[in-house]
Amino acid sequence: MTSRIGGVARRLKQDHSGLALMEFAFTLPIMLGLGGYGIEVSNLALVNLKLSQVALALADNASRVGATSTLSTQQLREVDINDVLQAVRVQGEGIELTTRGRITLSSLERVRQSYDAASPAALVQRIHWQRCIGLKSGTGYDSTYGTASANAGSTAAESNKGTDLAAGMGPTGSKVNAPDNSGVMFVEINYLTKPLFGTLLMEPARVHYIASFIVRDNRDFSRIFNPSPAATGSKCNAYAA
Known part of the structure; x- marks a missing residue:
């Protein structure tokens, strides 16, 4: 009996037919983990690129828009x-920007x-007015570098002058x-990332981007105009996608 068992053991020791399968079984979790992490890092890089492009596009667009008045000012x-903020909504649809972030x-x-x-x-230096979109709120999402009241800039009165800044x-x-x-159109985006594999390989993280463009045209800086039919302003005391 002992010799028979010994013979079976020797044959098993010399049998390498299942070695590749066992090696694959051991290495598969490691390869999946490394591959998944690589995908997460690539996705995070793409999200950062998208947010950078959105911030630049918004600042650029906001520096150009306006209606020419009879005084040759815009x-x-x-x-x-609202139009330039709508462009942000469209650009950010793929990453749920206005749901998972805040744009000021x-x-x-x-x-x-x-x-x-x-x-x-x-x-x-003065923040004359601010407009916002996005559902996220609180520290880390609302404006980091200064705030103005919801009605700031809506009239030419001193009571709506905005917020003076020293620097x-x-x-x-x-x-x-x-x-x-x-003036300068200053854009701030704060966004909470959404990892592709939940929290398995990477925790959600807040991504922060800013961009600014000098106003291109001879703009009338006295106020934000709202002729009839009046539009509803995207004021920063509201949180909407």
């Missing part, structure tokens, strides 16, 4: 802002308004400033 209207468009201006003093010192908008050490007698 009036920026609520409907114009700010008009940073260095323009003397009718209620400002005539002295050069009265020419300050412009943006991260410390690289703040954006509007040129004299002009």
Whole structure:
């Protein structure tokens, strides 16, 4: 009996017919994990590229839009802002941008308004108005670099002048400033990523992007115009996709 068992053991030791299958079984989880992680990293890179493009496109579009008035200046209207924000919705559909993020468009201006003093010192950096879309709210999603009231810029009155800033908008050490007698369209996007494999390989993370463009045309900076039929402004006290 012992010799028979020994013979079977020797034959099993010399049998390599199932070796490849066993090696495959051992390495498959590792290969799947590495492959899945590579896919997640690639997806995250694509999301970052998309958000960068959306931020740049929004700032660029917002710096161009407006209706030419009889004074050869362009009036920026609520409907114009809604149009450029609608473009963001379309661009971000594939990554659920307005559901999983928050987009803030700010008009940073260095323009003397009718209620400002005539002295050069009265020419300050100011968030004259802001408009927003996106469902996300709170710290890390609402504007990081300054806020203005919901009605700021909706009239030419001093009560709706917005928020004066000492040094412009943006991260410390690289703040954006509007040129004299002009403005900058400053865009901030905050977005919560959605990993392809849930939380198995990568946790959701907040991605942050900013972009800015100087206003291209001779814009009337006194207010946001809203002629009849009036449009509903995308004010930052509302959270909608």
